[in-house]
Amino acid sequence: MSTSDPKVIAPLVVGIFGSHNGRDFTAPFIVAFIVTMFYYGLNVIYPTMVNIFYLTPEISRGYELALSLPGNIGLVFGAMLLICFGDVLRHYWWTLWISWAGVLFWGGMMAMATPSNKGLIIAFAFLEQTFFGWAQYLSVAFTQLGVHQHDLGMPGGLAGVARYAGGSLAQAIYVSIMANAQSARFAATLRGAAISAGADDATATALLAAFPLGSAAIADIPGVNEEILAAVGSAFQWSYAHALKITALSSLSFGGLGLICCFLCENIDGKTNQTTNVFLENDVNADKIEFH
Numbered sequence: 001m002s003t004s005d006p007k008v009i010a011p012l013v014v015g016i017f018g019s020h021n022g023r024d025f026t027a028p029f030i031v032a033f034i035v036t037m038f039y040y041g042l043n044v045i046y047p048t049m050v051n052i053f054y055l056t057p058e059i060s061r062g063y064e065l066a067l068s069l070p071g072n073i074g075l076v077f078g079a080m081l082l083i084c085f086g087d088v089l090r091h092y093w094w095t096l097w098i099s100w101a102g103v104l105f106w107g108g109m110m111a112m113a114t115p116s117n118k119g120l121i122i123a124f125a126f127l128e129q130t131f132f133g134w135a136q137y138l139s140v141a142f143t144q145l146g147v148h149q150h151d152l153g154m155p156g157g158l159a160g161v162a163r164y165a166g167g168s169l170a171q172a173i174y175v176s177i178m179a180n181a182q183s184a185r186f187a188a189t190l191r192g193a194a195i196s197a198g199a200d201d202a203t204a205t206a207l208l209a210a211f212p213l214g215s216a217a218i219a220d221i222p223g224v225n226e227e228i229l230a231a232v233g234s235a236f237q238w239s240y241a242h243a244l245k246i247t248a249l250s251s252l253s254f255g256g257l258g259l260i261c262c263f264l265c266e267n268i269d270g271k272t273n274q275t276t277n278v279f280l281e282n283d284v285n286a287d288k289i290e291f292h
Contacts, residue, residue, distance in 0.1 A: 016158075025158075027264040028142035031100070033162040034258035035139050037170035038103050038132055039075075041251045044174040045110050045244055046071055046125050052240045053115045067122075074126040078133020086138070090269055096138050097262035102131030104255035111248035115237045145268045170254075174247050182243035186211075189235045197231035199223065207232055 016025045050067050078099075089095060106128035113121045143159040187208065194204040203223045210217040211232070218224060 023264055023266045025143065027261040027266075028139060029158060029162050030261045031096070031258050031265065032139040032143045032159050033166040034254050034261075035100070035103065035132065035135050036163045036166035037173075037254050038107050038128070038251060039136070040167045040170040041107065041174050041247070042071055042110070042125060042128060042132075044171065044178060045113070045247055048178065048240065049113050049121065049244055052237055053113075054118055070122045070126040071129045074129030075133040075136075077126075078130040078135075079137055080133075081130070082134045082137055086134075087272070090272070092138065092141070092269055092272065093265060093267040096135065096142060096265065097259060099131050099135035099138065100255075100259055100262045103128060103135050104252065104259060106131060107255065108248060108252050111245040113244045113248070114241045115234075141272075142265050142268055145271045174250070177250050178243045178247045181246040182239050185242040186236060186239035189239060190232055193231040193235035194228055197228045198225070199228045203228070211236070 047068075054067060055064060086092070086095070106124050109124045110121065110128065112124070140159050140163075143162070190208050190211065191201075191204040194207050195201065199207070200223065203221060206221045207218065207224070207228075210221055218229070
């Protein structure tokens with residue numbers, strides 16, 4: 001029976017997931033799976049917010065590029081904080097759930113996004129990704145160090161699976177939530193906005209049908225003026241504000257489950273030391289290998 005045989009692999013994987021009632025690997029695996037969902041969630045919410053609320057034809061390319069930096073800088077900053085201070089602070093179990101709580105809190109605060117609070121939301125995006133940068137890489141460490149060093153390879157591979165699978169699932173969920181919430185809200189508010197700006201019922205109905213088709217279709221509608229377009233444009237932005245809110249709040253359900261799993265994780269303080277459990281066959285310490 002080869003090592004690639006399912007009869008060999010299946011018991012190994014099941015054994016890892018069941019180790020110590022799931023606290024050694026299953027709980028950290030779920031944490032690593034869900035934490036990536038916050039990264040992709042912000043990468044759905046923040047660029048949409050920038051494109052809909054803040055970018056205009058007058059905005060320079062340099063300023064447009066600068067708007068893309070807060071989340072990316074926050075991620076790197078959080079990861080660097082873990083690298084520089086993680087071993088100094090230790091207490092990894094505490095820093096895992098504290099950093100996770102920060103991701104959950106600031107991710108939820110992204111629900112406050114509106115067309116008029118750019119500075120506040122940029123700060124929230126930076127803070128969310130700072131906590132994410134710490135929580136992301138620490139969750140991988142928990143996933144790999146939860147099991148014995150002899151089993152290090154398999155948890156490492158499964159940790160990678162958790163990150164990519166969580167990201168793919170998150171993108172599908174968040175894009176779907178945002179699209180559905182925005183279209184429903186815009187359909188409900190466009191007519192009222194157009195009529196309040198002076199459009200008649202027929203013009204409002206025509207605008208509702210033409211808006212998804214672009215500016216050329218809107219220009220062909222009789223009776224449309226700048227005031228009506230401004231009102232409809234404002235309704236369009238606020239429909240996205242509503243969709244962003246729903247999308248950000250939807251992340252809290254995943255985050256709550258992840259926070260529970262953080263509490264269930266085994267502490268890894270005792271394993272973050274200079275002890276080597278696995279040696280190479282061609283190493284000077286090959287005689288210390290338990291299994292050849």
